[in-house]
Amino acid sequence: MTGWQHKQFLGTGEFTLEFGDYQVKITVPNDHVVASTGVLQNPSEVLTTTQRQRLEQARTAKKPVLIVTPAEAKAAEKGKPTGKKTWVFHAKNVRDFAFASSRKFIWDAQGHNVGGNSVLAMSFYPNEGNPLWERYSTQAIIHTLNVYSRYTFQYPYPIAISVNGPVGGMEYPMICFNGPRPLEDGTYSLRTKYALIGVVIHEVGHNYFPMVVNSDERQWTWLDEGINSFLQYLAEQEWEPNYPSRRGEPAGIVEYMLSPGHDPIMTNSESVVALGPNAYGKPATALNILRETILGRELFDFSFKEYARRWMFKRPMPADFFRTMEDASGTDLDWFWRGWFYTNEHVDLSLEKLTQYTIDTRNPEIEKPLSKKAKEEAPVTLSAQRNKPLRKRTDDYPELLDFYNKWDEFAPLPSEKKAFETYVKTLEEDEQKLLDPTMNFYAVELKNIGGVVMPVILSIEFGDGSKEEMRIPAEIWRRQSNTVTKLIPTRKEIRSITLDPHLETADADLSNNHWPRKPVKSKFQLFKEERDSKRNPMNESKADAAPPSSGNN
Amino acid sequence: MRRLLLPAIISAVFATAHQYHFAHLDANWNSRAKTLEVTVRLHADDLEQLLRQRAGRSVELDRDPQAEELACAYTLETVAFERTRLRCLGMQVARHSATLFLEAPAEAPPVRARFRSFSAHFADQINTVQLLTDNQRTGATVAFLAADQWKALPR
Structure with a gap:
């Protein structure tokens, strides 16, 4: 599409390549296990009979099967190689090739049917990775294949591998490398657990974007990282209730969108200053908002799938994504791409005034x-009150x-x-x-302070205690993008209105989202209140540590 | 790409990690209490690595009983407002961020600030300060690049 690639590799933009078929021979010490892009062509030459039997068993297993056990990996660590082995792999239609080789590897595998395609999900990790890796890695691979395939296309490769390596997370076709490990004592924190699950989902997810939908990360990081972070959010939310996703929820991107001089998403990879929020977090959030608030799940999911399907094994540019989402949904989204992808403005709609009119x-x-x-x-004036009894x-x-x-x-x-x-x-x-005397007309005056136009979502509470939600499309700003007035005819009296009641628009200032105005507590105030309300933690620790009473054995 | 100056921190290309170094601080002058209420948000990974470097041992923010004390000490070294003596009230740790809460008596909003968390360690560190009065933003956000020291706060 772009002819000869002139862009130098500077690091941030990672890589992009054309598709090809690979036949690779890897010669390693004969006590090593090799994990690689592609299908192993000579298992009888490099695997033991037991390992081959276990691998066959894994293809139909309901949970991961150990091909190399922790004890076998530990034994291999202590031994020495007695020669070399050559592992042969074949990979079709991939845009790169990667492998890992170690005598320390534990190896587990589980076959999985992804919409009719039999895929072998496998993890390779040293004993230092346990107990975290044996519990989560292969499970996370299969979960990723299930969720991503549902939103895009059937996973097209026969293999999906996660390897514990020295990088935080890095993706290649069919294989990826992920960093999180437990502490030396074998325990791990909550953050480490979710870091591993999240990174495996993310890196395996890269098989879809950009390994199959082959966008150019050297030019547009967001086109694979942003879309992948969005799907990662969807997959994480299907992992367990209240999964603490890093990216996707609108409130999480507010701080970045408020930061001065940050780059629009549509910026070349090498020129972006804060790549994480710019190319991962903000597009993931934008797509989540597009799905939940602008198009709705049904229309978005259809359009997004259509983009993924159309651009499989091709090289889309941002315009291809924008265009496909528009023509598949039948919706003009120019205003949305402009606000979220081409500017560095933020969302801050303000509920300025409410005026009541009657006919x-x-x-x-x-x-x-x-x-x-x-x-x-009408109030009686003080003089009038005092004058009343006068004769x-x-x-x-x-x-x-x-x-x-x-x-x-x-x-x-x-x-x-x-x-x-x-x-x-x-x-x-x-x-x-229309000459109905019981009708009230409320004029809600709204101001666009942040610059990005967004739908106006109002939660209206009436005098009788009932509530109504009003969702006004962003087109309300079409003729006047700074201030707009919405007329609400109702027989009831309005008691209060809340703008963006479900926090779905990344509104940066919630203090101007209420009529009448409500004080919004700062993070600092909430922290102090929470701290003051806590019991003395030192006393609690002592109570916990106290020996049980003599009656309890 | 991470640009690290600390030799103990391993540099790596993370396709999922935050390939940027950014911290934010809200400084709210409470006109009734006459206090400056400071909320500092730092990346948990960066802070963990830095505390490990300073303490010479592993420091997990959400599990180490000394993590708050160590984080407070570091934050008080790198965050300052002119003619103001901050004290650290504590820390909250989320999955990816650590928020430090600092406070100081203050008769008026601060005029100048210094925000150098991680600035000596990451060449691409960008720290931002937002001044508020009674929780309402006053003036534009001020950005501190790695080489910046004291800067005036617009009102």
Whole structure:
């Protein structure tokens, strides 16, 4: 597509290559185990009979089967090679080739049917990786294949491998390298556990983007890393309830979007300053918002799958992604790509003002009593209150009272009634219906402070305690992108309104999202409150450490 | 790509890790309490590696009983506001970030700040400071590059 590749490898943009078939022979010490892109062509020459039997058993197993056990790996560590072996691998239609070789490897495998394609999921790790790796690595591979294939296309390769290596996480076709390990004492923290599951999902997920949908990471990191981070979020959320995903939730990207001078997503890989939030976090969040808030899951999933399907084993550019999402969904998303991918503006919609209006029906039978009520409900001034008990001259001279002292100014006059009847005759039937005195009209004034236009999601609480959610498409900003007023006709009285009640738009300032305004506690305040409400942890530790009472054995 | 100056920290290309070095600080002047309330957000991985370097042993933020003390000490060395004596109230650790909470008596909003967390270790470190008064942002965010020392805070 771009002809000869002139871009130098500077590191950040990783790599991009064309597809090819590989036949690779790897000669290693004969006590090594080799994990590689492709299918092993000579198992009878490099594997023991037991290992081959275990591998066959693994193809139909319901959980990972050990091909090389921890004890065997430990024994191999202590031994010395007695010669060399050559492992032969064949890989079809891949854009790169990678392998790992070690005598320390434990090897587990499990066959899995991914939409009709039999895939062997395998993990290679040293004893130092356990107990974390034996529990999670191969499980995470299979989970990734299931979830990613559902959202894209059937996994096209026969092998998927995760290797514990010295890098945090790095992907190649069919094989990836992942870093997290337990501590030397065999325990691991919560962060390490989720780091391993997350990185295996992410790196195995790269088989789809960019190993099959072959975008150019040297030019556009986000086109594979961002899309992959988005799918990683979806896969993580199907791993266990409340999985602590790093990227995807809108609130998580606010800090980056507020940072001064950050790069738009549509920036060349080598020029991006903060690649993590720029090329991974922000596009993942944007796609999550596009799915949940803009298009809805059904339409988004169809369109996204169509993009993945159309561009399998081809080289898409950003415009191909934007165009496919638009034509498959039948939705003009130009405004969304512009705000989220081409600018460094942020989201901050503000609920500025709420004004209540009622209809002037012009009907004296309705309007005059209303005026009377308003007058009666008007506050009585202090002087008027104090003057009320004073004896008046008209008390002594009632003859001073005339028509106007007895006249009810709020009683409809015949002329007024007649004028109204004449007026009604000039109206169409539909127009007459609008003269409903029980109707309230609320004008909600909204301001776009951050710059990125977004749908307006309002949670409205009424005086009777009922609630209603109103989802107004982003097109409300079409003619005026700075301020806009939404008219809400309702028979009920509005008690309060919350903008973005489900935190789905990455709104950077929640303090202006309420009418009437609500104070929003800062992180600092919440921390202090939580700290002050805690029991003394030192005392708690002592209580925990106290010996059980004598009656309990 | 990580650009590391600390020899003890292994450099690697991470296709999933945060290939950037960024920290953020909110400095809120509480006009009623006359205090400066500072919230510093650091990358948990970076902080863990740095504390390991300083302590000469592994420090897991969410498990080590001394992690908070060590993190507070480091943060107080690298975060400062002119004519203000900060004290560290504690730390909260999430999966990927550590948030430090600092406080100081302050009769007025600070005029100048210094925010050099990780700046001596990562050439591409970018730290940002947002000044607030009673939790309302005042002025633009100030960015500190690795070489920056004291900078004025716009109001």
